[in-house]
Amino acid sequence: MRLLVVIPTYNEADNIEKLIPAVFEHCPLETNILVVDDNSPDGTAAIVERLITENKDRLHILKRSGKQGLAGAYLIAFDWGLSKEYDVFLEMDADFSHNPKYIPEMVNNIQDHDVVIGSRNVKKGGVEGWSFLRNCISKGGSLYSQIILGCPIKDLTGGFNMWTNNAFQKIDLQKIISKGYSFQVEMKYRAWYAGCSVKEIPILFTDRKFGASKMSKKIFFEAFINIWKIKKNAGGDTILDQFIKFFITGGLGTITNLAIFFLCADILKLPEILVSIGCFVIAGTQNYIVNHRWSFTSSTGTSKLSLKKWCLFLGTSLAGLAINIAVMKLMILNFNIPYKFIAQACGIAAGMVVNFMFSKYMVFRNKEAKI
Numbered sequence: 001m002r003l004l005v006v007i008p009t010y011n012e013a014d015n016i017e018k019l020i021p022a023v024f025e026h027c028p029l030e031t032n033i034l035v036v037d038d039n040s041p042d043g044t045a046a047i048v049e050r051l052i053t054e055n056k057d058r059l060h061i062l063k064r065s066g067k068q069g070l071a072g073a074y075l076i077a078f079d080w081g082l083s084k085e086y087d088v089f090l091e092m093d094a095d096f097s098h099n100p101k102y103i104p105e106m107v108n109n110i111q112d113h114d115v116v117i118g119s120r121n122v123k124k125g126g127v128e129g130w131s132f133l134r135n136c137i138s139k140g141g142s143l144y145s146q147i148i149l150g151c152p153i154k155d156l157t158g159g160f161n162m163w164t165n166n167a168f169q170k171i172d173l174q175k176i177i178s179k180g181y182s183f184q185v186e187m188k189y190r191a192w193y194a195g196c197s198v199k200e201i202p203i204l205f206t207d208r209k210f211g212a213s214k215m216s217k218k219i220f221f222e223a224f225i226n227i228w229k230i231k232k233n234a235g236g237d238t239i240l241d242q243f244i245k246f247f248i249t250g251g252l253g254t255i256t257n258l259a260i261f262f263l264c265a266d267i268l269k270l271p272e273i274l275v276s277i278g279c280f281v282i283a284g285t286q287n288y289i290v291n292h293r294w295s296f297t298s299s300t301g302t303s304k305l306s307l308k309k310w311c312l313f314l315g316t317s318l319a320g321l322a323i324n325i326a327v328m329k330l331m332i333l334n335f336n337i338p339y340k341f342i343a344q345a346c347g348i349a350a351g352m353v354v355n356f357m358f359s360k361y362m363v364f365r366n367k368e369a370k371i
Contacts, residue, residue, distance in 0.1 A: 002032040003107065004086040008073035012094040019094055020051055020059065026100040028107065034080060035061045035094075036073040069185035070159075071176065077175055082165065090162045091184075098160040102203050106162045114167040115197035117188070118160030118203040125155070125200075127205030129297035135199065145185050148227045148239055150360065152190050154200060156185045163191075167244040170194035177233050182226040190234050193298075237298050239360070245295035246356050247288050257283040281314070288313040288363075313363045320355030322346060324348055 007022055009016060016035070023033060037045040050060045062076060074091060081089055088110055092098040102118055108118045119125050121142055127135055138157065145156040161184070171190040178186045192198055231238050237245070252336075257279040264275045288310050292300050328340075328347030336345050 001030060001107075001111075002089055003078075003088045003090060004081040004084075004184045005031060005033045005090045005092060006074060006081070007033065007035050007040075007076040007092060007094050008036055008070055008077075009037045009040060009044045009048075009094045009306060010067055011040045011042045011044065012338065013040070013044045013047055015095050016044055017047050019096060019100070020048075020055070021303060022096075022100045023092075023103070024055070024058070028101045029037065031058070032086075033059050034066065034077050035059075036077050037061060038064050038067045038073065038239060069179050071179050073357065075173060075176065075182065078168060082168065087165055088162060089165075089168075092160050097205055097207065099203065101141070101207065102160070102201070105201055109199045109201060110162050110164060112197070112297050113199040114170070115188070115191050115198045116162040117155055117156060117198065117200045118205075119155035119200035120158055120203060120205045121154040122200045122202050123135045123206065125202035127207070145189075145227050149238065150365070151188050151189050151230050153188050153192055153198060156188050158183065159184050160203060160205075161188070163187075167191050167196050170196055175233070177229060178226060180226075180313070181229065185227065186230045186234075186326055189215055189230060191360055242298075242360060247352070249290045249295050250355075252290065253283040255288040256286055260310075280317075284314045284317050285310065287317070291364060292360060296360065299360075299364050309363055313359065315357035316355055316363060319358060320351035322351075324351030325352045327351070 007016075007019070007023075020035075021034060024031065035045075035048045037048065038047070045061060045063055048059070052061065062080060064073070064076075079087060088107075090103065090106065092100075098118060101348065106116045106118065120127055121139060127138070130138070142154065142156045142158075146152070146154070149156075163202045171187065171194060174184065176190075186199070187370055228238050260279045260282060261275055264270045264278070265272050289305065291313070292305055292309070324344075324347040326347070327342045327350040331337060331343035331346055332340060335343075
């Protein structure tokens with residue numbers, strides 16, 4: 001297995017000379033390092049070039065004309081490595097936030113997976129040297145990305161990641177749209193969405209001791225907005241798209257329910273309770289099929305309809321109905337509402353949101369991708 005460690009740098013002169021020997025110390029002999037430097041004014045590239053003379057054929061550098069962004073640095077490095085037929089690629093920062101001691105465990109796990117993530121957000125993982133606010137922002141960013149993308153990876157924003165050549169083939173690097181820190185989110189989401197096997201191992205992320213962080217408020221908010229573009233560009237619906245489809249499907253189910261009820265109860269004079277139960281099952285079955293094939297198709301993929309999922313969907317529909325009734329009754333009892341239909345409308349909205357969340361994260365969640 002030929003491993004290429006990719007380290008983007010900008011003003012990392014205080015760190016890079018210590019980091020390179022530490023990486024080699026924890027890596028297999030077949031490992032090479034590629035530094036991508038964006039014309040650092042502090043002389044980072046000159047230090048790397050001096051170290052190249054001591055590590056012939058194992059250490060390489062790509063120099064760019066200026067500061068061109070993290071995503072571009074990684075993509076040009078991946079292209080360079082793919083052209084030289086490396087099997088595995090490791091992303092890591094130059095400031096020792098990603099401790100090289102975790103590399104052997106990542107190498108062991110990459111034998112059985114397409115992607116291995118050094119994760120701060122799994123059990124025994126964490127951060128050191130961060131303020132409470134910064135930690136909340138980081139975890140909040142990953143949680144926000146998880147919810148919008150419907151992706152179970154716990155550390156979507158982290159930059160300590162190992163990829164196989166096979167993972168890159170599935171992701172299709174030519175389609176990556178991110179330019180900044182959302183690049184890490186997009187890479188992981190595309191890998192998971194494409195069915196790659198993903199493994200998260202715990203790491204302790206330590207704040208840099210030398211140099212300045214490249215993160216800014218502008219970069220953070222750009223990443224916040226780009227999550228929606230990432231999902232759309234990857235071919236998956238956003239959570240808003242899915243909710244609209246779910247709403248339309250529910251409306252069609254209501255029409256079906258009323259039409260059958262009218263035919264059986266009003267025209268054929270069958271017992272109303274039995275007809276109502278039958279209408280619920282028929283309309284619920286219709287909704288299950290349409291949601292599986294349309295509303296949540298980005299999650300269900302080519303998976304087949306199943307009796308278990310059908311029963312679970314009908315159960316979540318009943319849960320939504322219970323929430324509907326509970327909210328309606330609470331509003332009528334506790335608020336001076338001029339018309340009861342307002343309370344019913346609020347109950348319907350609450351029940352629909354609950355039903356949607358259960359459907360998205362329980363009934364129709366992606367089972368094809370491995371994690």
